[in-house]
Amino acid sequence: MTATATSRIPFWRNVNVLKWAAQMVVVAIVVAIVIWLYGNYTENASRQNIPTSFDFLDNPASFQITGNSLSQSAPVRDAMVQGLLNTLRVSIVAIIAATVLGTVIGIGRLSTNWIVRKLAAAYVEAVRNIPLALFLTASVLVVVLGVFPQITDAWDLAGLAIVSNRGVAVAWYQGSGFGLLLILGLGVLAWYLVAKWRGRVADRTGNLPRSGLWGLGAFVVVVAVGWGVFGYSYTLPDVVGRGTVGGIRVDPSFFALFLALTVYTASHVAEIVRGSIQAVPRGQGEAADAVALSGFQRMWYIILPQAMRIAIPPIGNQYLNLIKNSSLGAAIGYYDLTLVAQTTVGNGSPAVPVFFLTMAVYICISLVVSALVNVANRRMMVVER
Amino acid sequence: MSGTATRWLHYNLFRTKRDAVLTVVFGALSIWLLYKTLNFVFVTGRWTIIEVNLRLLMIGRYPDAHVLRIAVTVVVLAAWGGLLAGFLRGRQVRAGRLTPADSKLTVARVLDLVERLWIPLAVVLLLLLLSATAGPWITAGASLAAALLGRLIGPFFGRLRLGGLASAVSVIVFAAIPLGMYYYVVTAVGFDDWGGFMLNLFLAVCSIILCYPLGVLLALGRRSGLPLIRVVCTTYIELIRGAPLFVLLLLANVALGFFVPDTLAPATSTRAIVVFTLFTAAYMAEIIRGGLQSIPRGQIEAAKAVGLSPIRQTGYIVLPQALRNVIPAQIGQLISLFKDTTLAGIAMGLFDLLQVSGAITAQPEFRGQGLIAETLTFAALMFWVVSYTMSRESQRLEKRLGVGSR
Numbered sequence: 102m103t104a105t106a107t108s109r110i111p112f113w114r115n116v117n118v119l120k121w122a123a124q125m126v127v128v129a130i131v132v133a134i135v136i137w138l139y140g141n142y143t144e145n146a147s148r149q150n151i152p153t154s155f156d157f158l159d160n161p162a163s164f165q166i167t168g169n170s171l172s173q174s175a176p177v178r179d180a181m182v183q184g185l186l187n188t189l190r191v192s193i194v195a196i197i198a199a200t201v202l203g204t205v206i207g208i209g210r211l212s213t214n215w216i217v218r219k220l221a222a223a224y225v226e227a228v229r230n231i232p233l234a235l236f237l238t239a240s241v242l243v244v245v246l247g248v249f250p251q252i253t254d255a256w257d258l259a260g261l262a263i264v265s266n267r268g269v270a271v272a273w274y275q276g277s278g279f280g281l282l283l284i285l286g287l288g289v290l291a292w293y294l295v296a297k298w299r300g301r302v303a304d305r306t307g308n309l310p311r312s313g314l315w316g317l318g319a320f321v322v323v324v325a326v327g328w329g330v331f332g333y334s335y336t337l338p339d340v341v342g343r344g345t346v347g348g349i350r351v352d353p354s355f356f357a358l359f360l361a362l363t364v365y366t367a368s369h370v371a372e373i374v375r376g377s378i379q380a381v382p383r384g385q386g387e388a389a390d391a392v393a394l395s396g397f398q399r400m401w402y403i404i405l406p407q408a409m410r411i412a413i414p415p416i417g418n419q420y421l422n423l424i425k426n427s428s429l430g431a432a433i434g435y436y437d438l439t440l441v442a443q444t445t446v447g448n449g450s451p452a453v454p455v456f457f458l459t460m461a462v463y464i465c466i467s468l469v470v471s472a473l474v475n476v477a478n479r480r481m482m483v484v485e486r
Numbered sequence: 487m488s489g490t491a492t493r494w495l496h497y498n499l500f501r502t503k504r505d506a507v508l509t510v511v512f513g514a515l516s517i518w519l520l521y522k523t524l525n526f527v528f529v530t531g532r533w534t535i536i537e538v539n540l541r542l543l544m545i546g547r548y549p550d551a552h553v554l555r556i557a558v559t560v561v562v563l564a565a566w567g568g569l570l571a572g573f574l575r576g577r578q579v580r581a582g583r584l585t586p587a588d589s590k591l592t593v594a595r596v597l598d599l600v601e602r603l604w605i606p607l608a609v610v611l612l613l614l615l616l617s618a619t620a621g622p623w624i625t626a627g628a629s630l631a632a633a634l635l636g637r638l639i640g641p642f643f644g645r646l647r648l649g650g651l652a653s654a655v656s657v658i659v660f661a662a663i664p665l666g667m668y669y670y671v672v673t674a675v676g677f678d679d680w681g682g683f684m685l686n687l688f689l690a691v692c693s694i695i696l697c698y699p700l701g702v703l704l705a706l707g708r709r710s711g712l713p714l715i716r717v718v719c720t721t722y723i724e725l726i727r728g729a730p731l732f733v734l735l736l737l738a739n740v741a742l743g744f745f746v747p748d749t750l751a752p753a754t755s756t757r758a759i760v761v762f763t764l765f766t767a768a769y770m771a772e773i774i775r776g777g778l779q780s781i782p783r784g785q786i787e788a789a790k791a792v793g794l795s796p797i798r799q800t801g802y803i804v805l806p807q808a809l810r811n812v813i814p815a816q817i818g819q820l821i822s823l824f825k826d827t828t829l830a831g832i833a834m835g836l837f838d839l840l841q842v843s844g845a846i847t848a849q850p851e852f853r854g855q856g857l858i859a860e861t862l863t864f865a866a867l868m869f870w871v872v873s874y875t876m877s878r879e880s881q882r883l884e885k886r887l888g889v890g891s892r
Contacts, residue, residue: 120712124712124714141745142745145744214508214512215498216499216513217508217512220512229877230825230869230870231870231873232840234828234831235865239866242844242862425730431732439736442733453737453741456737459733460730460733460734463730
């Protein structure tokens with residue numbers, strides 16, 4: 102009976118047929134639009150004699166990147182790699198700073214201290230509602246060029262850093278960067294192992310583990326030994342004439358971009374941290390009080406680990422936003438990927454391939470970061486029964 | 487009295503020794519910040535540059551001959567807003583959701599509104615005080631009167647019995663007024679003469695209106711049971727969300743001419759609106775998808791049980807709840823769209839508020855005086871007041887629609 106009923110449904114009223122027809126129509130429209138756009142593009146490009154291939158990557162870049170030894174005759178490919186590295190550099194530093202600042206402010210918003218609470222709230226409400234581009238302009242034109250002193254009376258921060266409107270020079274190491282990374286990696290590994298060992302000792306003996314302290318000690322020892330063995334040394338910055346020598350010179354544009362990204366993203370991170378702390382059940386804090394943990398212990402061992410678990414996905418989103426926002430550095434002359442792309446287009450590279458390549462790189466970075474965030478999220482997630 | 491004050495101090499500032507230290511340190515910091523700010527605003531700040539260039543900052547290089555069009559538009563839109571509010575109140579009274587007494591516009595209600603919106607109102611007053619001509623004053627006064635008048639006569643129309651045709655006509659009339667004003671202000675001048683804060687607001691409003699339908703469609707598409715549609719929507723959303731808005735704007739500025747015929751390649755401002763719309767729609771889709779996921783299955787099953795078609799299930803049952811559940815995130819996205827309109831100035835060379843604030847410091851009479859802090863402060867105030875008001879009102883809207891309590 103049913104079989105005959107279905108067989109009698111005409112195909113234009115058959116739900117399955119209709120579903121597939123609708124999908125086919127949508128896909129056909131999308132494909133048609135893409136083909137139309139691509140056709141226009143190849144036609145226009147060939148009429149104006151503009152190459153559509155990626156051969157431009159091998160042409161000489163014929164521009165220089167500030168604070169980089171890249172020569173003008175190096176291919177565009179190398180310039181874009183340097184741009185990508187610059188993007189990553191400023192993003193990583195700003196992500197770390199924004200996380201720390203944002204977490205502190207987010208905790209501050211929930212402080213029992215009235216002044217701290219109001220100050221943190223004022224920061225968040227003020228910063229969140231002002232465009233990043235405005236902060237960027239302000240940090241170049243007002244902070245770096247306005248507030249920072251001339252090189253002749255630069256601020257000397259205990260000999261470790263020299264701040265002037267020509268940029269910031271900071272004490273730095275001398276030697277191979279890769280080796281230092283290796284040493285730092287070993288240090289972190291030592292930290293992890295020692296902390297684990299202390300945890301086991303504490304389980305066995307019942308003494309306080311103090312794994313953080315022990316781990317830090319192990320880290321310092323490993324890094325110090327590595328530093329000595331590999332023969333690293335450090336240089337301190339110094340003002341000579343109208344410039345600085347020694348240390349590492351941070352370009353004003355880098356500093357301005359870093360400052361704006363940090364200040365802006367910290368306000369968003371602070372809101373996320375606050376929300377996540379409030380989402381931790383009240384009983385957790387009360388239980389910590391009941392076993393007489395101090396305010397710091399209560400925050401560090403009980404509240405924050407649980408809050409961070411909730412905060413990972415949205416904070417990961419903020420990291421993605423920060424990386425994408427770093428493209429605004431192009432507006433203030435920081436040679437990130439975007440400015441390299443813009444410059445090379447100005448020098449005659451074909452615009453469409455350059456910008457599509459740039460976008461593809463950003464999309465790849467985004468995918469990698471969001472994959473990392475997902476991994477972190479999965480590892481931290483509470484396994485519910 | 488002093489007892490409560492001491493208790494307040496003890497409870498809020500000096501609970502423990504560490505609290506006292508924090509209070510002293512951050513108290514000193516806030517006093518210093520306050521002093522610096524007040525000193526800048528009232529003593530060291532040289533605000534003549536704002537007074538002289540106020541018109542450029544607000545409406546850019548909109549030609550003199552047509553400025554009246556802006557004033558008329560503002561007044562008409564104020565009347566429209568008042569009328570719409572009154573009309574909707576009247577409809578609610580008719581539906582029995584409000585008593586007539588609740589829908590009256592009383593003095594108390596106006597005062598309430600003033601209290602709620604005192605910050606933007608204060609900024610508008612400040613702008614009026616800064617302006618050298620009578621035009622803005624007349625416009626503001628006329629808009630106020632028009633809004634009140636609209637609000638007073640709106641309920642009478644709202645309370646009328648409207649048949650199918652009449653309600654369709656009323657919807658068309660209410661939609662036609664802003665569209666008409668759009669043609670009135672835009673066609674006379676052409677987009678490329680737009681500038682200042684008006685351009686930021688205009689880009690944001692147009693993109694907000696356009697991105698909503700697209701965002702809803704994308705969200706529904708991504709949740710759809712039809713695999714091909716899901717793939718298309720997901721690809722679009724993820725690709726757009728991975729790319730920086732700034733690069734998209736650069737691409738649209740430099741390379742759009744390659745992809746569309748010259749006749750279709752629009753003015754720069756329109757390009758910006760297109761990019762903002764396509765970009766924000768992807769983010770909106772993700773937010774709305776979150777809202778869709780928050781709807782319990784029982785709602786859809788109930789809708790099916792009473793025999794609603796799939797389109798009606800979505801339109802009457804799922805979407806209204808889904809959109810309501812994610813109001814703060816939606817408004818947050820709209821605020822960030824509004825702030826991002828400054829990128830159009832940087833990437834496409836539009837003369838928006840941020841660009842004007844930079845450009846006026848290079849005028850002959852102000853050059854080399856380091857006035858950028860003053861102009862940027864003004865721009866920051868403008869952006870802040872709009873964004874802050876939006877986020878405050880979104881919190882209020884959320885409370886009023888009873889998210890989480892119904």
